[in-house]
Amino acid sequence: MIMLLTGMLATAVLAGGVLALAALGEVLAERVGVTNLGVEGLMALGAVTAVMTVSSVHSPWVGLLVAIMVGAVGGMVFAFGAVVMRANQVLCGLATTFMGLGLSTALGHSYAGQPVETTFGHVSIPLLSSLPIIGPALFGQNILIIPIYLLLPLAVHFIMFRTRHGLNMRAVGENPAAADAAGIPVMAMRFWYVTLGGAMAGMAGGYLTLTYVPVWSEGMVAGRGWIALALVIFAGYRPIIVTLSALLFGLVTALSFVGQAHNWPIDPAFLNMLPYIGTMAFIIVPVVVWHRMRRVMAAPAALAQPYYRDVR
Amino acid sequence: MATRAFQRLPTAPAGRILALRLVAIALSLCIIAGVLALSGHSPVMLAELILRSTLGSRFGLEDLMLFMCPLLLTGAAVTVCGTIGLWNIGAEGQFYAGAIAATGVALGLHGPVLVMLPLMTIAGILGGMAWITVPTLARAYAGVNEIITTLLLNFIASLLTYYLTTGPWRDRISGAQVSTQRLSVSIPEMWGIVHWGFPVAIMIVVGLALILSRTRWGYEICIGGANPEAARYAGIPVRLRIISVMLLSGGLAGLAGMFEVAGTVHRLQGGMANNFGYLGIVVAVLARGSCLNVIPAALLMALILDSGIVMQTQQLSASVILAITGLILFMIAIGDELAHYRPVATTPAKGKAS
Structure with missing residues (x-):
């Protein structure tokens, strides 16, 4: 039982990391009032460029860095349309996803199916990794687990809710006109946070191919970007909750692995549906069951609305 | 008094949308042609081939x-x-x-x-x-x-x-x-x-x-x-x-x-x-x-x-199409937004600027 739990948690932490990174990036973008539906495409681009980089440079850090930069550039392209040109955010996001998925497949054509040799190896942090159950999961896997689950969400939470800059940032998402009147640079704020969100989506893609599934294949992102978007809504746009819910989703994924490993009498296709069905349930059930949730977990008031200074 | 050269209208006239969409599609095609040329394909030859085998042939029309x-x-x-x-x-x-x-x-x-x-x-x-x-x-x-x-x-x-x-x-x-x-x-x-x-x-x-x-x-x-x-x-x-x-x-x-x-x-x-x-x-x-x-x-x-x-x-991956569609969609989204803007004649500083 302990063995099973330890194994499941380890898989959950590993799988949830992809979602945690992408969803945390999306929290940043949505808090300043921009819905970036391009996460899926940016993740695919990050995943494929990481594979391409490590196949010639042989350093996972360089691979991850390239994935982050590619994600940032993709985020800038999206932000150029959705923030600078103030075009429809849904369309720009979908277009970014199409471009990302199409380009990544075209780029990764000759890398498809080859195992990635250079990945982030196992590290075990002394003492901490020998804790029962959570030790091996959090401190006995790759080095990225700690920044993803502890450092980044805490930092984002601190900046967002404990600093003046965070207050400004949330003001831009809630009421850009008032923020503008108070002298906060609305456009710059939106542009750079969307870019940062894109960089984190790219990093999520890089993390996916450099730790969790070390091989590139078409369609390997498999809706993780969309699940991340759903998690942001589920978590009420809060950085720490979003990370915890990513872990919860990692558990759902781990459940389908355990099912396949133990030969449960369910077809793997149905086990693979679990994350998607789980996501559906998680964004529908809470609002149905607990009506107050809708107000507590409400989206930023100006989400998905372009800001025009002249028609204020 | 700063004069604004453009004014945003709540709805965009259809004619301007159409014009800007044509520009958007043309611009996308230019970008695609540029990328193809850089990757060693001839865009002109490819365009000719595409036109000939889609609109110019019975099979192409049926597929269409x-x-x-x-x-x-x-x-x-x-x-x-x-x-x-x-x-x-x-x-x-x-x-x-x-x-x-x-x-x-x-x-x-x-x-x-x-x-x-x-x-x-x-x-x-x-x-x-x-x-x-x-x-x-x-x-x-x-x-x-x-x-x-x-x-x-x-x-x-x-x-x-x-x-x-x-x-x-x-x-x-x-x-x-x-x-x-x-x-x-x-x-x-x-x-x-x-x-x-x-x-x-x-x-x-x-x-x-x-x-x-x-x-x-x-x-x-x-x-x-x-x-x-x-x-x-x-x-x-x-x-x-x-x-x-x-x-x-x-x-x-x-x-x-x-x-x-x-x-x-x-x-x-x-x-x-x-x-x-x-x-x-x-x-x-x-x-x-x-x-x-x-x-x-x-x-x-x-x-x-x-x-x-x-x-x-022509040895180009089929997924390129998805990227091309995304590019066109992106350009059109921007074009549609730009169609909302109307150039406004700037009045001299004398008199009341509205």
């Missing part, structure tokens, strides 16, 4: 119409949903659901074609409707974002198709991979390989345009999309209208799946939706909320898909 058929329906599906202000990003999944339901009927029942085809059609429509039911109810009663729920169901539908075509319904006759056996019933052909689904799809789109513009129901939908609060105040049951529109949308996408399975592919296959559901979104965007515009928009999209086949013969 076959591509148009599902795009008309998925484009209409996204468009009708858009009239009430909702995004159906799940046409891909509803397409699969319709195809699965129609295949189920074809594999499970036996009868004359005249009985089977209507049954399969109904099954296809119901399949698509069933697939959008959960997002519909969640949207209407709990206000859950329909973009994500409809989209997540795409993955489930695709996995279900994979399960059926490799499991219970796998081809036991010719052993084709990830596919059912060839269905015994098919939609009759009308011109070459083009089946009767094509004119039916055109008629459906025209019929929808009439319903939306000429009936009370259509009017209420449009009001519900333009201003939900005003609609509610005027006594329009917005919730019921949302449900009926979303179900109609799902049914249309399901029908597209049925046509594809019974008219074009003749078997249920993994990956057979071929992004038609996602491209339906592009068609709907191009159509700008008008069902009649879906026809030229589907034609343009079919042309792009058709040129994808040509590009594949």
Whole structure:
């Protein structure tokens, strides 16, 4: 039982990391009032460029860095349309996803199916990794687990809710006109946070191919970007909750692995549906069951609305 | 006193939108040509080849119409949903659901074609409707974002198709991979390989345009999309209208799946939706909320898909098409926004500037 739990948690932490990174990036973008539906495409681009980089440079850090930069550039392209040109955010996001998925497949054509040799190896942090159950999961896997689950969400939470800059940032998402009147640079704020969100989506893609599934294949992102978007809504746009819910989703994924490993009498296709069905349930059930949730977990008031200074 | 050179209008004139869209498409084509030239292909030769083998040949035209058929329906599906202000990003999944339901009927029942085809059609429509039911109810009663729920169901539908075509319904006759056996019933052909689904799809789109513009129901939908609060105040049951529109949308996408399975592919296959559901979104965007515009928009999209086949013969990956579509969509989104701006004559500082 302990063995099973330890194994499941380890898989959950590993799988949830992809979602945690992408969803945390999306929290940043949505808090300043921009819905970036391009996460899926940016993740695919990050995943494929990481594979391409490590196949010639042989350093996972360089691979991850390239994935982050590619994600940032993709985020800038999206932000150029959705923030600078103030075009429809849904369309720009979908277009970014199409471009990302199409380009990544075209780029990764000759890398498809080859195992990635250079990945982030196992590290075990002394003492901490020998804790029962959570030790091996959090401190006995790759080095990225700690920044993803502890450092980044805490930092984002601190900046967002404990600093003046965070207050400004949330003001831009809630009421850009008032923020503008108070002298906060609305456009710059939106542009750079969307870019940062894109960089984190790219990093999520890089993390996916450099730790969790070390091989590139078409369609390997498999809706993780969309699940991340759903998690942001589920978590009420809060950085720490979003990370915890990513872990919860990692558990759902781990459940389908355990099912396949133990030969449960369910077809793997149905086990693979679990994350998607789980996501559906998680964004529908809470609002149905607990009506107050809708107000507590409400989206930023100006989400998905372009800001025009002249028609204020 | 600073004078502003541009003023933003709440609605953009159609003429300026069209002009800016042409610019957007031209700009996208230039970017694509640039990328192709850099990667060692000749864009001029490729363009000539594409034109010759799509519009310039009988096979090309037939393929074009076959591509148009599902795009008309998925484009209409996204468009009708858009009239009430909702995004159906799940046409891909509803397409699969319709195809699965129609295949189920074809594999499970036996009868004359005249009985089977209507049954399969109904099954296809119901399949698509069933697939959008959960997002519909969640949207209407709990206000859950329909973009994500409809989209997540795409993955489930695709996995279900994979399960059926490799499991219970796998081809036991010719052993084709990830596919059912060839269905015994098919939609009759009308011109070459083009089946009767094509004119039916055109008629459906025209019929929808009439319903939306000429009936009370259509009017209420449009009001519900333009201003939900005003609609509610005027006594329009917005919730019921949302449900009926979303179900109609799902049914249309399901029908597209049925046509594809019974008219074009003749078997249920993994990956057979071929992004038609996602491209339906592009068609709907191009159509700008008008069902009649879906026809030229589907034609343009079919042309792009058709040129994808040509590009594949030139050692270019088929996925390039998805990237190209994304680029065009991006440019058009920006062009549509720019069309809202009107140049304003700047008045000299003397007198009152308004």
